[in-house]
Amino acid sequence: MEQQDLILKTIDDFHKSEITLVEWETPLLARLGYPLAPKADFIFLIPDEQIQQANRIASSNGLSDDKKRLNSYLSEHAKRGTRYVSGEPPRRLILLPLSWTGIQMNELTAIPSSSPRTIWTVPLPVFCTASLRIIMQEDHQSYARAMAIADLTNVVAYSMFDMSYEGNYMKFPEDEFDENGEISQEDRQKNIEAAKEKDTLEMQNALETMRGWKLTRESEWAREMMMDLVSGKREYRRLPCQDEKSSK
Known part of the structure; x- marks a missing residue:
């Protein structure tokens, strides 16, 4: 063979x-x-x-x-x-x-x-919980921890948010362009505000989705932690780590 x-x-x-x-x-x-x-x-x-x-x-x-x-x-x-x-x-x-x-x-x-x-x-909620466990099992500077954080943040981003554009501006079909092919300042500002509203709605939907996750009793702790991370109340890099526990 x-x-x-x-x-x-x-x-x-x-x-x-x-x-x-x-x-x-x-x-x-x-x-x-x-x-x-x-x-x-x-x-x-x-x-x-x-x-x-x-x-x-x-x-x-x-x-x-x-x-x-x-x-x-x-x-x-x-x-x-x-x-x-x-x-x-x-x-x-x-x-x-x-x-x-x-x-x-x-x-x-x-x-x-x-x-x-x-x-x-x-499933997504189980993956997120498992990723948090792996992140907290590793030392703060370990490459494995960095990879686990990157995987988790990317999965959350692509599964819950629109990743089809980057930055703070989206082009819309109804945009007005000047003679140089540039979008007007008024439409640019209007669309920046529309993008901000879209981001806010996506964040609300993501948090509502997490509230509805079905977790086991042993995994329930991960819900609040994920909601804090996604909403920006907590930083991934400041999650507990193994060497931090060992030094106490």
Whole structure:
């Protein structure tokens, strides 16, 4: 069997052995609305009680890591789980313990598919809560923490706000232009105000959405924290961190 097929065979063997697979990182971020370029890598969260069995299956199929390959994903920088590299061009299979995220199986939903082989996904509220846990587990200056903050802020931005324009000005079809093709000052000011009103409405809608999130009792703390972060009452970089806890 070609090396490129070893990862696909391993995933097939996971299904045959009833290993629970939960999509994570790039595939999940894209599903939640963050427009990332698709990659050929596979990254799964696996229940802790199944992680050893999954690693045995991967190893028995001849998969191994390539220590020379630089870290690319958050989980690699956080030194979590086990990475396998196979094929040409090389692609990764990364297996991570579900406990790292604090996610419970009853918080997941199955990805709709015609295949009887289920892969689970993480709803937005659960992803946000898990990201906060990961951020607070890392040291303040860690690259993994910075990546987790970036992923969280981008997912929230693209899933709850209109990211089709940047800056403080949007062009509208009814704008008036002068003989030089420039928009009139009156319309420019009018549209700046319209954009501000739009931003305010989006913020209100985002906060209302968060108020309606269905969270477990153990995750309820994340609602207020996310609302404070999104509204600007709190800064992501000032969230608690591991080295801060250790110094107390």
